[in-house]
Amino acid sequence: MGFLSDLKILYHLALRPVRGHDHAARMENFYAGQAESYDDFRKRLLKGRQELYGSIPIPDGGTWIDMGGGTGANLEFFGDSLARLNKVYLLDLSHSLLEVAKKRIDSRGWTNVETIEADATTFRPPAGQVDVVTFSYSLTMIPDWFAAIENALAILKPGGILGVVDFYVSRKFPAGGLKRHRWFTRTFWPAWFAMDNVFPSPDHVPFLHRHFEPLKFEENAAKVPYVPLVRMPYYLFVGRKRSQG
Numbered sequence: 210m211g212f213l214s215d216l217k218i219l220y221h222l223a224l225r226p227v228r229g230h231d232h233a234a235r236m237e238n239f240y241a242g243q244a245e246s247y248d249d250f251r252k253r254l255l256k257g258r259q260e261l262y263g264s265i266p267i268p269d270g271g272t273w274i275d276m277g278g279g280t281g282a283n284l285e286f287f288g289d290s291l292a293r294l295n296k297v298y299l300l301d302l303s304h305s306l307l308e309v310a311k312k313r314i315d316s317r318g319w320t321n322v323e324t325i326e327a328d329a330t331t332f333r334p335p336a337g338q339v340d341v342v343t344f345s346y347s348l349t350m351i352p353d354w355f356a357a358i359e360n361a362l363a364i365l366k367p368g369g370i371l372g373v374v375d376f377y378v379s380r381k382f383p384a385g386g387l388k389r390h391r392w393f394t395r396t397f398w399p400a401w402f403a404m405d406n407v408f409p410s411p412d413h414v415p416f417l418h419r420h421f422e423p424l425k426f427e428e429n430a431a432k433v434p435y436v437p438l439v440r441m442p443y444y445l446f447v448g449r450k451r452s453q454g
């Protein structure tokens with residue numbers, strides 16, 4: 210059963226062409242056939258998520274937006290602490306993944322969690338600025354990722370927290386202190402992931418450091434299921450919105 214379910218996911222990741230006339234249609238087209246099996250495979254592919262959600266202090270009575278939150282699996286990391294938040298918006302463009310999230314919300318009895326089918330680059334929360342915005346492996350799937358970060362900056366209260374975990378590659382000449390990846394890593398992974406409209410970038414990390422006060426930053430690498438010998442770099446960033454600018 211596990212392997213058959215993996216085969217289905219691998220077909221969607223490696224063989225099935227992604228169709229759609231715009232970004233939202235392409236996201237839904239990509240995820241519709243794999244929504245129900247999404248969580249199991251991504252547990253092995255998307256590393257660092259528990260660490261990210263565990264490293265952001267929960268603002269009591271606050272509001273948290275999970276941008277590109279998919280099936281809502283990451284909300285499980287909060288445990289009972291989820292109830293301390295006044296509101297959690299689980300925002301995504303894929304209707305099918307949000308349907309899985311809705312089932313999870315109902316079965317867990319999470320009355321403070323709301324799904325929103327919207328674009329992370331333009332969504333404005335109805336009740337004004339929020340305390341936390343997170344992106345877990347969604348920035349690399351958002352073509353205008355810089356607009357998504359700028360939108361998060363606008364949405365966050367002064368002192369609000371941004372958390373990101375995602376794939377990336379380093380620049381050829383990274384700024385002081387950042388890891389440098391070899392040519393193969395910088396070339397192979399972007400080409401590989403582009404097949405699924407995932408775009409690991411050398412620019413996310415510098416952009417995040419430029420716009421937020423960094424509180425936590427880690428550069429790691431993880432195994433990719435069924436791809437032997439090589440590891441895919443990912444980073445974890447937690448930053449605070451500065452009071453000015």
Ligand SMILES: C[S@@+](CC[C@H](N)C(=O)[O-])C[C@H]1O[C@@H](n2cnc3c(N)ncnc32)[C@H](O)[C@@H]1O
Pocket residue numbers: 236237240251255258276277278279280282283300301302303306327328329330344345346347350351352
């Ligand atoms: C790799 S999945 C990650 C899902 C989830 N955050 C996780 O950690 O499992 C990327 C998600 O980003 C969503 N996404 C892509 N572009 C988006 C956009 N512009 N606005 C909102 N969600 C978007 C996709 O539909 C998908 O659910």
